[in-house]
Amino acid sequence: MKIAFYGSSLLSSYWNGAATYYRGMLSELAKRGYDITFYEPDAFDRQRHKDIEPPEWCKVVVYPATETALQTVIAKAAEADVVVKASGVGVFDDELLEGVMAVARPHAIKIFWDVDAPATLSELRGDASLPMHRVLPSLDMVLTYGGGPPVINAYEGFGARVCRPIYNALDPSTHHPVPAQTRFEGDLNFLANRLPDRESRVERFFLEPAARLPERRFLIGGNGWDDKAMPANVRRIGHVGTADHNAFNCSPLAVLNVARDSMADVGFSPATRVFEAAGAGACLITDAWEGIELFLNPDEEVLVARDGQDVAEHVAALTPERARAIGEAARQRILSEHTYARRAAEVDVLLKHEAAAKRERSLA
Structure with a gap:
């Protein structure tokens, strides 16, 4: 399956604590056969502070933080089997959410992946006009990198069909013992x-x-x-x-x-x-x-x-x-x-189950 993933940054951890999570999770999903493209804006000086170059396991598209570029990357969501909008992209968050979910193909799995659920839920409680209120019931699932029962209950209370925590984890090839400095x-x-x-x-x-x-x-x-x-x-x-x-x-x-x-x-x-x-x-x-x-x-x-x-x-x-x-x-x-290999296995099961359910619904 092809995944179009819209997030803050895969290449830079500069003012971007989600980078480690994205790298660990997506690299393991790639090992399971997923074809992943990560879309990240050129914003907040992150491209000048890259930690990694584009990896072999994921295509990275860095786009200018402009309206024109935004529409170009939104259109790419129509080519994917799984469309993921992550929280905290930092620029055009609302436009990305509504845009990519609107152009996603009928069979595509639509996901909001929240890397800061407490902040997102606080915003939802405080502003009934947010696009997320309109989009949430149409999504196939919400994934979060933490939160447990309070977050699950809150998201499902706002209309999410499914909410599942996919917790942070370890990539042993990246984080391991080394000599002291x-x-x-x-x-x-x-x-x-x-x-x-x-x-x-x-x-x-x-x-x-x-x-x-x-x-x-x-x-x-x-x-x-x-x-x-x-x-x-x-x-x-x-x-x-x-x-x-x-x-x-x-x-x-x-x-x-x-x-x-x-x-x-x-x-x-x-x-x-x-x-x-x-x-x-x-x-x-x-x-x-x-x-x-x-x-x-x-x-x-x-x-x-x-x-x-x-x-x-x-x-x-x-x-x-x-x-x-x-x-x-x-x-x-x-x-x-608690490795990303285990977390990716959880996500793989969720995606395959949802894909099968969509196929069954289309034949009914």
């Missing part, structure tokens, strides 16, 4: 872009522990932190490309995951960073959120913190030996249960 050494490393609905939690779970442990070394990577006031023992390194994520995770004593406010409220929303860190064998400390035990066992495969004091206590008590044991246990759990 001096430039990333520290006691606690944290990697995330600065976003309004994460900042207060970063202050609680990262900056507060740094202030509590002035003798320890803290490292923060990601965009937007340059002008943020931080304790003297915090070192900033800016954007970290995906090629450096393994070293970033393998070099410190531990790494930290901090969910955005909306993801923490909904729960069941492990970030890509969780699987990247576990895949590298890093000792992960995460803020507490509902559903973590579905992915990693607290105290054995991950350390869970309710607040900044918990983070500080974890760091202060952690020995290199225990950190290695936790990291290795996490790596084995993720490799056995």
Whole structure:
């Protein structure tokens, strides 16, 4: 089957946390025989910060962020067996959603793939005029990269025929143990872009522990932190490309995951960073959120913190030996249960089932 996938960016992770998810998921679907074209706009300076070149397993079409180019790429949806509009493209989101679903062929499977369901659902609750309200009942399914029962119930309450979480996962060929690098050494490393609905939690779970442990070394990577006031023992390194994520995770004593406010409220929303860190064998400390035990066992495969004091206590008590044991246990759990190969198998079943159902309906 041919898939036309309209997303933010496959080639660049610059201000684009979904890149790892797209790469892991689509590369595994390609191994299952899907012919994939990914359409991404030339926007937000991402093409100047590419992490990868167009891969063999997917054709990538980069289009100018103009009305004319938009209509050209929308028309391509008519050639696909599966049409996917992802959330958070960043330019022409509404026009893409309505456009590609309108031109999709009758037999095509129409999907909205939400990589930030809490944000999308908040918008739907707040604005009854959004195109999504009109389009949603005509879609064959909504897929999300997290959210669990609250997100499923909310989407189906808005009229979605089917909503299924396809969680973040690990691509072992991309994220794996590597030798430590001096430039990333520290006691606690944290990697995330600065976003309004994460900042207060970063202050609680990262900056507060740094202030509590002035003798320890803290490292923060990601965009937007340059002008943020931080304790003297915090070192900033800016954007970290995906090629450096393994070293970033393998070099410190531990790494930290901090969910955005909306993801923490909904729960069941492990970030890509969780699987990247576990895949590298890093000792992960995460803020507490509902559903973590579905992915990693607290105290054995991950350390869970309710607040900044918990983070500080974890760091202060952690020995290199225990950190290695936790990291290795996490790596084995993720490799056995949470790879993109497994996630792609879930999607493959959904697509084949829907394709068969459409064929039956057309013959009825």
